[in-house]
Amino acid sequence: MQPIFPKDGIDPRKKDKPWALEYCRAAWQSFSSGGWNSLYSNRNKYRELTDYALSKQSISRYKKVLKADESPDPSYSNMNWQPLAILTKFRELALSITKRSDYDILATPIDPKSQGEIKRYFKEQEAKIRLREELKKVAPEMVDISPVRQKENEPADLEELEIQKMYSFKHQLATEMEQWMQQVFLMNNMDQTRAEVKR
Numbered sequence: 001m002q003p004i005f006p007k008d009g010i011d012p013r014k015k016d017k018p019w020a021l022e023y024c025r026a027a028w029q030s031f032s033s034g035g036w037n038s039l040y041s042n043r044n045k046y047r048e049l050t051d052y053a054l055s056k057q058s059i060s061r062y063k064k065v066l067k068a069d070e071s072p073d074p075s076y077s078n079m080n081w082q083p084l085a086i087l088t089k090f091r092e093l094a095l096s097i098t099k100r101s102d103y104d105i106l107a108t109p110i111d112p113k114s115q116g117e118i119k120r121y122f123k124e125q126e127a128k129i130r131l132r133e134e135l136k137k138v139a140p141e142m143v144d145i146s147p148v149r150q151k152e153n154e155p156a157d158l159e160e161l162e163i164q165k166m167y168s169f170k171h172q173l174a175t176e177m178e179q180w181m182q183q184v185f186l187m188n189n190m191d192q193t194r195a196e197v198k199r
Helices: 017-032 040-053 062-067 074-078 086-100 112-140 142-143 158-168 172-187 189-197
Strands: none
Touching: 017 074, 040 086, 112 158, 172 189
């Protein structure tokens, strides 16, 4: 019997204690009912399902259905009982697609200190750009030797600064965190582990 969950699309204020209790009962019934709803209750099916996925299932059930052992017809003895590897082909396709996908590690600092540093960096860059533009009008020869000169990886104008702010800027902590994560994956041989799990 399928468990009946209470309606979820109702006003959150109506989700009181009886509603939560009814939901918990339905969830427990779904978990412990057997059927295909519970992984634990079907743990004995894993081997059988794996055999079917690899086209290595037992052929005795097919012989019973066709009554091959009881039939006087000799043509059954010439029959190839080997299961066709149809599902295996699609399984290999699915595995190759999942193996092509990879992790895209992206770290974004959200702590107040880092956010303050990011804001300060953009304010400083904006001030440098504005001062540099004004200095170009007054004394262009001083731009390259002044403290407001453009350094490597710094934006040249306000438009570049806006693009950097929206797309390419990365806080030093974020870069370090991404490198640490890649190092952890490398040390734990994550590529091989993922390949084994997906198998």
